[in-house]
Amino acid sequence: MPKLATLIRVAVFLLLVAFLLQPHWFEPLLRPLVQDNAPVIYNQGSLLQLTFLHLRTVALAVAAAALVALALAILVTRASGAEFLPLSRSLVNIGQTFPPVAVLALAVPIFGFGEKPTLIALFLYGLLPIFENALTGLTTLPPSVMEAARGAGMTGGQRLLKVELPLAMPVILAGIRLSVVISLATATIGSTVAAKTLGEVIIAGLQSNNLSFVVQGGLIVATLAVLLHDGLQAAERRLAARMGR
Amino acid sequence: MRQLRFDKLGAIIAALALGGAFIAPFATFRANRIVAGEVKSVIDAVPAAWSVALLGIVVCAVIVALVRSPAYLRLAAAFVALAALALGIGVAATHLTPEANTYARVSPASGFWIMLFAFGLLAADALTRLRPAPFVRIVVLAVVLAFASAILLAGAWDGLSILKEYASRVDTFWAEGRRHVTLALGSLVAAIVVGIPLGVLCHRVTRLRDGLLGVLNAIQTIPSIALFGILIAPLGWIAVNVPGAAAIGIRGIGVAPAFVALFLYSLLPVVANTVVGLAGVPRDANDAARGIGMTDWQRLVGIEFPLAFPVILTGIRIVLVQNIGLATIAALIGGGGFGVFVFQGVGQTAMDLVLLGAVPTVVLAFAAAIVLDAVIEMATPNTRQAEAA
Numbered sequence: 001m002p003k004l005a006t007l008i009r010v011a012v013f014l015l016l017v018a019f020l021l022q023p024h025w026f027e028p029l030l031r032p033l034v035q036d037n038a039p040v041i042y043n044q045g046s047l048l049q050l051t052f053l054h055l056r057t058v059a060l061a062v063a064a065a066a067l068v069a070l071a072l073a074i075l076v077t078r079a080s081g082a083e084f085l086p087l088s089r090s091l092v093n094i095g096q097t098f099p100p101v102a103v104l105a106l107a108v109p110i111f112g113f114g115e116k117p118t119l120i121a122l123f124l125y126g127l128l129p130i131f132e133n134a135l136t137g138l139t140t141l142p143p144s145v146m147e148a149a150r151g152a153g154m155t156g157g158q159r160l161l162k163v164e165l166p167l168a169m170p171v172i173l174a175g176i177r178l179s180v181v182i183s184l185a186t187a188t189i190g191s192t193v194a195a196k197t198l199g200e201v202i203i204a205g206l207q208s209n210n211l212s213f214v215v216q217g218g219l220i221v222a223t224l225a226v227l228l229h230d231g232l233q234a235a236e237r238r239l240a241a242r243m244g245r
Numbered sequence: 246m247r248q249l250r251f252d253k254l255g256a257i258i259a260a261l262a263l264g265g266a267f268i269a270p271f272a273t274f275r276a277n278r279i280v281a282g283e284v285k286s287v288i289d290a291v292p293a294a295w296s297v298a299l300l301g302i303v304v305c306a307v308i309v310a311l312v313r314s315p316a317y318l319r320l321a322a323a324f325v326a327l328a329a330l331a332l333g334i335g336v337a338a339t340h341l342t343p344e345a346n347t348y349a350r351v352s353p354a355s356g357f358w359i360m361l362f363a364f365g366l367l368a369a370d371a372l373t374r375l376r377p378a379p380f381v382r383i384v385v386l387a388v389v390l391a392f393a394s395a396i397l398l399a400g401a402w403d404g405l406s407i408l409k410e411y412a413s414r415v416d417t418f419w420a421e422g423r424r425h426v427t428l429a430l431g432s433l434v435a436a437i438v439v440g441i442p443l444g445v446l447c448h449r450v451t452r453l454r455d456g457l458l459g460v461l462n463a464i465q466t467i468p469s470i471a472l473f474g475i476l477i478a479p480l481g482w483i484a485v486n487v488p489g490a491a492a493i494g495i496r497g498i499g500v501a502p503a504f505v506a507l508f509l510y511s512l513l514p515v516v517a518n519t520v521v522g523l524a525g526v527p528r529d530a531n532d533a534a535r536g537i538g539m540t541d542w543q544r545l546v547g548i549e550f551p552l553a554f555p556v557i558l559t560g561i562r563i564v565l566v567q568n569i570g571l572a573t574i575a576a577l578i579g580g581g582g583f584g585v586f587v588f589q590g591v592g593q594t595a596m597d598l599v600l601l602g603a604v605p606t607v608v609l610a611f612a613a614a615i616v617l618d619a620v621i622e623m624a625t626p627n628t629r630q631a632e633a634a
Contacts, residue, residue, distance in 0.1 A: 033478070083253060086373045087366075097614040099570025102603040105587045109596040166289065181466065188468035189574070193591055203473045206577060211478050218471025225466035 006036070009230055016223050020048040024215075033212040040212050044202045051220060054197040057115060057190065058183045061122035067174050069127045073134035074160065089135070095128050100186045108193050119189030125186060126179040133175025137168025170240045177232040184225045188217070254370055255310040260365035262310075262326075266303045269356030272337040275403040277348040279408075279597060284354050291336040302329040303360065310367050320371035326364040330357065331396060331512075338404025350406035350618050352597060379619035386615050390608075406597040408605070410586075414534060414601070415586075422605060424500065425582035429568040435513030436564060441557065443512070444519025445545065461487030461513040469571055472509065473578045476502035508569060512565040518560025522553025554558055555625045561619035571603070 007093045019026055030040045041047075075081040076088050103124055107117035141164060151162045165172075192198030198217050206214025270284030288296045306326035309319055327372075355360075377385065378428040411418055447454040464472070473513050479499045484491045526549045534544045576584030584603030589595075 081253075086558055087254065087370045090369050090373045091366075093614070093618075094611070097566050097607070097610045099573060099603075099610060101573040101584065102607050103586060105591055105599045108591060108594075108599070156302055184466040185466065188470055191417065192470075192577070192588060199468070202468065202474060203577070206470070206474050211475070212479075214471055214474035218467050219434060219470065220474055221468045222466040223462070226463065229466070 009227065010224060013227055014118070016220065016227070017186040017218070019020075019216075020051055023047055030212040030216065033215060034210055036208050038208070038212075040197070042213050042216060044204055047198075047201070047216070047220070050146045050196060050198050050200060051224070054184075054187055054221070055193065055224070057118060057187050057197055058122065058180060061119050061187075062126050062176065062183055063178050065126035065179060066130050068123075068169065069130035069175075070134050073131055073138055075194065076133065078156070085135075088131070092128050092132050092135075098232055100125055101189060101192075104189060104193060113194040115195045117193050117196035120188060121184060126183050127239065129178040129182065130172065130175040133178070134157065134168065134172045137171035141167055166243065168244075170236050173183050173236045173239065177229060177236070180232065181225050181229050184221055184228065188221055250313045251311060253314050253368070255312070256314065258310045258363045258367050259307045261366075262303055262307050265356040265359030265363060266300055270354040271333070271336065271356045272341060273352050273354045274341045274418050275352075275406075278350055278597070282350070282352075285337070285341065287333075287356070291340055295333060295336050295340075296573040297551045298335045299329055300325055306367070312534050316371045317372040319367060320375065323364045323368035323371060327361070327368065328358055328392065330364070332401060333403035335404065338402070338406075342404050343464065347409075350409065351404055368573055379465040379622040382619050383616060388614060390612070405599045408566065410595070410597045410601045413518035414586075418569045418601070421581050421583055421585050424580075425569075425572050425575075425584075425606070426578065427567065427607070428500065428503055428572040428582055429506060430509055432507035432620060433561065433564050433568055435508045436515050437506075437561065439508075439510050439634055440515030444557075445523065447516060447520050448523040458513070458520070461516060464509050465513055469506065469510070469574045470577055472506045472553070473580070475575060476505050477578060480505065491603055499579045500575070500581065502578055503572070503582075507568050507575075510571065511568060514560040514563040515557070516568075518563075519553065520555050524533060524555030525556065526552045555577055555621055556622055560616070560623060562614065566610050566615045569606060569613060573606055 027040045034040055038219045072088065076084045100121060102120040104117055109122045111117045111120060145163060145167065146159070149159045154162065187195070188199030188202060189198050191203050198221050201217030201220075202214050205211065205215075205217065265505075271287040272285050273282035274285060275282035287299060290296075291299065303326060304323040311323035314322075334353050334357055341351045342349045343539065372382075372385070376609055396402055396410075400623070402414075464627055474606060484501075530552065531544065534548045538549065572580075572582045573584030573587055575582045576588050583602040583606045586598050587606075590598030590600075590602065
């Protein structure tokens with residue numbers, strides 16, 4: 001069965017690429033969603049370019065979030081940073097109660113309109129799942145392995161790079177995957193503060209009462225999320241298998 | 246003399262708080278709602294006696310944070326400093342606003358927010374170390390909210406720009422607030438009523454489980470603004486074509502699509518957690534129940550459900566906090582809620598208006614998380630006792 005699932009994903013991916021390159025091919029499908037004279041395909045910019053910008057925003061934010069979250073998680077799981085561990089857990093819990101819209105709107109006065117507040121909001125929102133998972137990964141390592149590493153005379157840095165991080169990597173990657181999926185959806189809200197993302201298509205649809213715009217914007221983001229989620233999950237499995245877990 | 250030992254987190258808090266108090270500006274003064282403001286330090290922003298008191302309290306709290314002090318003392322210091330900040334910003338507003346000038350706006354500046362963050366951090370750290378019982382956490386929350394309400398009712402913050410925005414929108418504020426809460430809670434209740442039976446069904450019928458959870462997972466990937474928008478069409482169609490639908494308030498735009506969208510997003514955590522909770526019920530418990538001749542229904546209500554309850558409650562917590570945040574998006578499709586002020590404020594670049602929408606949303610979400618976390622903790626040991634009995 002996994003073969004069929006892979007085939008479906010490839011087909012979905014090809015459909016997405018076809019839609020982004022030649023959206024007018026799909027016009028008959030979307031035509032029933034709009035009134036007679038309304039445009040069917042988003043006409044205020046290139047869907048391909050918006051998709052690219054959307055993905056770039058997500059990639060930048062998640063990459064920065066992953067670096068910072070991982071550094072923080074490493075810091076609080078060392079002996080010298082141990083006293084920050086309980087607090088950092090509470091902060092993660094508190095942070096997750098902040099609604100993304102609020103973070104986005106509050107970032108505007110500091111960073112102005114456009115891509116910056118969106119990047120900041122996505123960065124802050126992306127930190128939490130990665131940090132949480134990195135903490136879980138780094139604090140639930142089997143004690144016997146840690147003992148063995150210490151017994152073999154490895155220094156703290158060697159243990160971190162050669163034992164702890166590789167063992168925790170699957171859990172950390174799962175956090176990054178979660179972060180990517182959340183950011184993909186949240187980035188659309190960025191268009192309410194004039195960021196160039198696929199949210200622009202959806203908001204244009206809401207404003208001109210054009211359901212076809214809303215549907216195409218929404219479906220592109222959802223398809224990207226599902227494909228990236230599955231792709232990252234496959235990468236995690238491959239990594240886990242290579243490490244013999 | 247015993248040497249004083251320093252606290253690492255305290256050093257960070259001290260740097261932040263002192264920077265916020267002495268370097269960064271405390272309040273911003275603007276001649277009217279949209280012009281650029283001029284910033285004022287603590288000393289310029291409040292009367293001399295107040296600035297001495299405020300800076301004195303900040304320095305004392307910083308000292309408590311800096312040395313290794315008992316957690317309850319740190320908590321007390323944090324709360325005193327936060328209370329002083331809360332009162333101080335109100336005083337600054339009155340002090341900076343010229344007599345009888347209704348156009349001038351005073352709002353907190355970076356120094357205020359930095360100190361708020363620093364002492365909030367100190368309070369969070371102390372609370373984490375004290376590990377208060379769930380009931381105590383709810384009491385602390387209630388006391389903090391009561392203090393904030395008292396300041397609001399006493400009018401001590403009336404000079405602040407966010408409350409000036411509020412004053413010109415008193416009626417709509419409470420109407421939108423009610424709608425926000427109705428949307429978030431109503432869709433949660435609907436998701437519980439539908440989701441828990443679905444979860445039980447998924448637990449019993451394995452084939453259904455993968456399919457349904459797959460669909461619910463897919464719904465989560467649709468961005469919220471798109472899902473809200475997509476639902477406008479079917480609901481509009483229902484309103485026109487189903488007799489009586491329009492009469493009970495189903496419309497293409499407005500509350501109905503927002504409600505349905507929130508409901509759809511809420512289903513996954515409720516269903517998935519019900520399934521996980523039921524799957525975690527020990528086989529022994531089920532066998533014993535069967536052994537004493539319990540029917541399927543008795544087993545579900547008497548054994549499985551109580552044991553799975555904390556996990557289901559965790560799902561409900563996720564949904565409630567998420568819904569309170571997502572309900573802000575409803576404003577984009579005419580569904581109302583605090584998002585109305587957020588998006589109006591963004592549109593007019595009036596940050597005070599954004600705050601008027603964002604602050605209550607954050608407070609609601611935060612309070613909901615604290616209360617439900619406490620309830621979950623209270624529910625968990627009880628079931629353990631039941632397990633042991």
